[in-house]
Amino acid sequence: MAKRVVIAVGGNAILQPHQAPTFEAQLRNVQVTAAQIAKVEAMDYEIVLTHGNGPQVGNVLQQNDIAKDVVPPFPLDACNSETQGSIGYMLEQSLKNALNRQKSSANVVTFLTQVKVDPAFKKPTKPVGVFYSEEEAKKLQVDKGWDMVEDAGRGWRRVVPSPSPLRIHGVDAIVHLLEQNMMVVAGGGGGIPVYQNSQGEIEGLEAVIDKDRTGCKLAQQVDADVFMILTDVSNVCVNYGTPDQKAFKSISVDEAQQYLDEGQFAAGSMCPKVESAIAFAKSGKTAIICALDEADLALRGKAGTQISVYN
Incomplete structure (x- = not known):
């Protein structure tokens, strides 16, 4: 029986810092990312792929600001939905091409995802x-x-x-798609933040949810076996960037929490990744943080950092 993995890739896997934010540059980056994800599919995993959108939604906001005297700007939640669509398009196309090259019968679908958050942020x-x-x-x-x-x-x-995600809307549909041999792109940019108003209706909120926290919540709700966070470093490290830097091949939930409490991980960078990995691994399952080009190796235990209650 296929195992199920939720994979979170950062916005920098789509657009590198200081790289010109053209569609062509982002598509080339996405094609590289898709080739790595396809290697995981070849290992007989059901895959939900979630992605960041920090650079992209920022650029949409900038476009809105520049054109505000001509075209009324959209709210931040709508800008999130725009990037889910554009990045989802690039990922879906690139993943399908990568799967076709390896003769896989799997298909790919992008799921526009709303995420319930606490409005009191x-x-x-x-x-x-x-x-x-x-x-x-x-x-x-x-x-x-x-x-x-x-x-x-x-x-x-x-x-x-950046409110915390409370619940992913539409998880039953995502699970159904996985069971139909679909790779699902979901929760893009952390999802579109929404809440339930006093009339019981869903409304959007102007915020951006951290994609690693949404990835963790998604992994919990779809009952994934593994939650994997792909980043631009090979391992979780303490004393990062110093002569005393130490990289971990594996680390327990308790030890990771201790380092987190000590402030070892940069806010807005490794900190939410480790927090999300701990939250998932507390259930007795495995979380992995690794480099994008080592995803398949990390699932074999040959790369990255494994976080679990057992180490």
């Missing part, structure tokens, strides 16, 4: 969009009223509210 914490210099960031704070933070030493970015 306030502090902006989620980086979106392009990187700015400190001087540019300060000017944007004054000119546009944006909240700006330094993002893991890579430059300054805009931050927006």
Whole structure:
């Protein structure tokens, strides 16, 4: 019987920092990503793929701002849905081509995903969009009223509210698709944040949900065997970037939580990845954090960092 894995890839797997944000550049990156995901499918896994959209939704917001005097800007939740569609299109096409090359009978479908969140959120914490210099960031704070933070030493970015996901809408449909030999792209950009109003109706919220936290919630709700987070480093490390840096091949939930409490992992970068991996692994299953090009090796235990209660 096929095992089930939820794989989360970052927005940087679609657009690299300081890379021109053209459609062609993003499609080329997605094609590389798709080739790696196809290797996992060849190992007889049912796959739900979720992805980030930080650079992309930031660019949509920038487009809206530039054109606001001509075309009324859309709210942030609608911008999230736009990026789910555009990135989903690139992923679905690239994945199907990659699967065809390896003679797989699996198909691919993109699932527009709404995610219930707690509407009582306030502090902006989620980086979106392009990187700015400190001087540019300060000017944007004054000119546009944006909240700006330094993002893991890579430059300054805009931050927006980022509520925690409470429930993924449409999970029964996702599971049905998996059972029909479909690879499902879902929860893109963390999903479209929604809540239930006083009349019991669903409404959108202007926020961006962290894709790793949504990936964890998705993995729990579809009863995945493995939750895998693909990033641009090979392992979870402590004392990162220092002579005392230590990489882990495996780590227990308790040990990972201890390092998390010590502040070993950068906010907006490795921190939500480790938090999400811990949350999933607490159930007795395995979470993996690894480099994009080592996904298949990591599932064989030959790369990445395995997080579980048993280590």
